[in-house]
Amino acid sequence: MWLLKLAWKNLWRNRSRTIVTQSAVFFAVLLSVTTNSLQDGVFDHFIRNMVSFYSGYIQVHKAGYWDQQILDNGFEQNTGVENTITRHPEVVSVASRIESYALASVEEITKGCMVVGVDPQGEKAITQLHAKVISGDYFELDDHRPVALLSEGLAKRLKLQVHDTIILISQGYHGAMAAGKYRVIGLVRFGSPELNEQLLYLPLSVAQEFFSAEYLVTSKVLSIRSDKKLERIAQEVQQAIGEGYEVMTWKEMMPEVDQHIKTDKGSMYIISGILYLLIGFGIFGTLLMLMAERKYELGMLIAIGMKKQKLVVVLLMESVLNVVVGCLAGMLGSVPVVWYLYVHPIRFGGELADVYSRFGFEPVFPASTDVWIFITQGIIVLIMGFVLSLYPMITIWRLDAVTAMKK
Amino acid sequence: MDTIIDAHHVTKTYNPKTIPVVAVNSVHMHLERGEFTALVGPSGSGKTTLLNLIGGLDKPDTGSIMIHGTDITRLSANQLIDFRLRNIGFVFQAFNLIPVLSARENVELIMQLQGLPKNEINQRVETLFHQIGLEDKLDTRPAQLSGGQQQRVAVARALASRPQVVLADEPTANLDSKSAANLLDIMAKLNQEENMTFIFSTHDQRVIERARRVITLVDGKIFSDTAVVDTSLPHGISPA
Structure with a gap:
């Protein structure tokens, strides 16, 4: 205890x-916490935006679907899979989808599009599709009405305009x-040009009927509490539902986005x-000065009988107290x-804000309040x-008392 | 009589591989308990080196130094520190009190290093401060004390561990006449009351006059060793 007292007093010998x-x-901690909170917050925001575009955080497919995305690789909608998934405490909601391609035709014009049959309620919770209606x-x-939502x-x-009629032709199950x-009951806008040019939504049961695939879905899209x-x-869901299904995270579905985040974090x-x-060199400089200044005194302490181990403990306590006080304050x-x-x-404002908005991102940089960043x-x-x-x-x-005490 | 220091054939050479400087040359010295001895001699005569060797701060190249029956030349570095803590008190020219500690804490430090119980420490501190006449300065920091007062606290610190020997290197060099006399009075009184052995390395005539034995060193060798106060130094050697 008296060693700690001595260390504390030594700490304030040169206020x-x-x-x-x-x-x-203090400033090292303050800056690093703030930049890391901003960085984490920005990436969280970015990921939330990305997954709410379309993919969700996690998707469950029949094993092999991701490599060959065809209806024949779909699975029964009403098996116990969804119940098993929703039992996981970190899963917030689950939505079923059936996806395939079709030709969309209006009068003389025909274009290829991606038809997505969605559960309106589940999709609302996961991708906020309702909020994208413009x-x-x-x-x-x-x-269960024969209605469609078209990407802008x-x-x-x-x-096409709202209330117009569209013809779809495709190959079913x-x-x-x-x-x-x-x-057409509404138009939706996506930030991603790729999605904005080709998506067409139908209610799930209507899409299943269109594809002659009653009760068939191609994916279950999951929303979770924390991306961390x-x-x-994903691993736990995979274990729970077994090998017949593949559980994929957004990182696996969009590896380029994951790579971008990793590069940025790097x-x-x-x-x-x-x-x-820089901070380390600053502190080291102070330690150099401190040791040079106290060399004589340290030599004297060894001379009068203070063991080097005890001196080391005192100096360690001084350094740690110094850092701990600055650290806690930071x-x-x-x-x-x-x-x-x-x-x-x-x-953001101006052109940068426009660019962000065009890609469907809110032009804001929020900070993350994750306590682990501070710790x-x-x-x-x-x-x-x-x-x-x-x-x-x-x-x-290495200190020799006699040498240290030579002025 | 009780032998406290017995040094045999002690030699210490600095820079043995480059330009050798023989600081202490084959010194034999024998001191009994309770002696009040001054080591005198010109600068570079080896006084401080001999004091460092007796205090176990430095090791001789040859010879042995027995302090109260222990050959300190055979102790390891850690054993030496422990030996010094329990057997040797140091008083330095520049006082060397720790500036962030009060007078009391500076003295307590030694006893805390020895692991003495708190009540014993308190009792000893009171006695020591009474002996040095600074009972009213217990909680004063060194910077607020005069040079003489600081050196008295340094003496109290040296005595705190109840050492066999007190080694004082030029203890009065930074003091005015009154403070020096006062300090010497205290040390002489402690020497008599506690039968503690004092060795001074000094140029100071005031110290030499009070010593009951004067050992004169010249070029690392004992030039004279007399029990009578003798201020007549050889040609070319003058006290400060």
């Missing part, structure tokens, strides 16, 4: 130096002929690394900053403090 060191740690109406929640780009190519006539647990949830790690390096100081950026996210950054700085404390420890170990 300005201690404050400068602690300030360096004119007309969304499906009724238990819709497809409607433009087909020169097991090669059956598929044809139908549907009334994505892989674990560059942030480099910036954080540089920041830590963590506390970053709470209001991160909270402010969470409540008032950075909002992780705190731990990194603490480890840094411990590593830097090696210098005084090594110096003490």
